[in-house]
Amino acid sequence: MxxxxxxxxxxxxxxxxxxxxxxxxxxxxxxxxxxxxxxxxxxxxxxxxxxxxxxxxGFTPKSRGQRLVDEAKQKRRDIRGEARNFDRPLDGKPVSELKLPDYRTATKFAEATRAAFPGGTQFMTKVARSAKYEFQGEKAIEIPTANVSHRFVKGGMTGEISRNFYRDKAGDLVASHDGFVINGEGKGGGIGKQVLKAQFDEYERMGVSKVKVHANIDVSGYAWARFGFVPSQQSWDELRASMKFWINSDEVTTDGLGNEYQPLNIPQRQRRALTRILDNPDPKGIWKIADARIGNRNIGKELLMERDWEGEIRLDDADAMARFNHYTGRSK
Structure with missing residues (x-):
């Protein structure tokens, strides 16, 4: 013009x-x-x-129209900001309807987690809505989640931690410990206990009913049992069958994954005592195994190291929480 x-x-x-x-x-x-x-x-x-x-x-790609719509939604998400995308996502139900922690609650949980680390630790924190999937037969069921994750670094220490919140079939709010890894300096230095104490304080304020774990690396199979977590019935049945065989064997044994276990060389009297514990179908029997000692030998740790099991701790279970508070040094 x-x-x-x-x-x-x-x-x-x-x-x-x-x-x-x-x-x-x-x-x-x-x-x-x-x-x-x-x-x-x-x-x-x-x-x-x-x-x-x-x-x-054998798959159907998105149409041009669908891709354009997705791109437009992503641009809108970028403009709306983290809080609005979390509380009222464009392609999902609001957290109030799903009864998940809202953005303010999730960020407060993230702050409490960061505060439990040594001073000077640097973080990259992400608070986002996501989903997990459970299978009923061949059908995948999508379960909305609220995720709080961190990557952290301080000097020679690096690592990451992730927590997912969701509602189970009974409507209980669940916190899933999806990962916590510390590499380099700081590993084994008590940081994990400090973080757990801070997070459980927040879980109580948030109304979390239970915390889920999957013990499958290094010392976690032993540590979670010491902290009061209980394996699922299926995990406990598999664990006790495997451990009974190992305890009573005088030869190298192999599990279903091909891992070899050297004979434990346990005296007969202690073999019988451990076997009696493992004969009990109550999953809380894992606590007795974790606490087992033969003189100065930590046989419980030997048995549970590198073990793979799924379990939980209920925050309304007085015995489990007393054990958690004792071993983490959390005062209650």
């Missing part, structure tokens, strides 16, 4: 400038149209390739 106004001027110089501007606008519009056409053509070609790959490997 400016160029058109200039071309109407009675001043020859101004009129020439207007004609030049109009020409430049025309070139720009032509270039834009050419670019848009090329982009559309590339997008169509991409869609066709994806459809060919989908036909070959």
């Amino acid at each position: 400016v160029a058109r106004a200039l071309t109407r001027s009675t001043n020859p110089t101004v009129r020439a400038a207007g004609l030049a501007a109009a020409g430049a606008d025309g070139l720009t519009a032509g270039a834009t149209a050419t670019f848009a056409g090329a982009t559309a053509a590339n997008d169509i070609a991409y869609q066709r390739r994806m459809e060919e790959v989908g036909a070959k490997y």
Whole structure:
């Protein structure tokens, strides 16, 4: 419009400038149209390739329309900010309807976790909505979650920690310990206990009913049992069968994963005592195994190290929480 106004001027110089501007606008519009056409053509070609790959490997790719809608939603998420995306996501139910911790509660939990680390630790924290999946037969059931995760570093120490919150079938609020790894300096220095104490204080304020764990690395199979966690019935049945065989064997044994276990060389009297514990189907028997000693030998730790089991601790279980508070040094 400016160029058109200039071309109407009675001043020859101004009129020439207007004609030049109009020409430049025309070139720009032509270039834009050419670019848009090329982009559309590339997008169509991409869609066709994806459809060919989908036909070959048995999946249905998103249509161009679906991809454009997803891109638009992502741009809206970027503009809306973390808090609004968490409390009222564009493609999911609000946390109030799902009865999950809201953004303010989740960020307070994140702050309490960071405060339990040594001073000077640097964090990259993420508070986000996500989902976990459980299978009923071959059908995958999506369960909405609220996730709080951190990556941290201080000097020679690095690591990450992740906690997921969701409602189970009974409607209880569950905190799932999906990972906590400390590498380098600080490993074994008591940081884990400080973090657990701080997080359990927050769990009580948040109304968490139980905390789920999957013990499958290093010392966690032993540590969770010491802290009052209890394996599921299936995990306990598998554990006690395996441990009974190992305790009473005088030869190298192998588990289902191919791991070899050297004979424990336990005296017969202690073998019988440990076997009696493992004959009990009550999963809380794992506490007695974790506490077992033969003189100065920590046989409980030997038995539970590197063990893979799934379990939980209920915050309304007085015995379990008394054990947790004792071994973590949490005063209650």
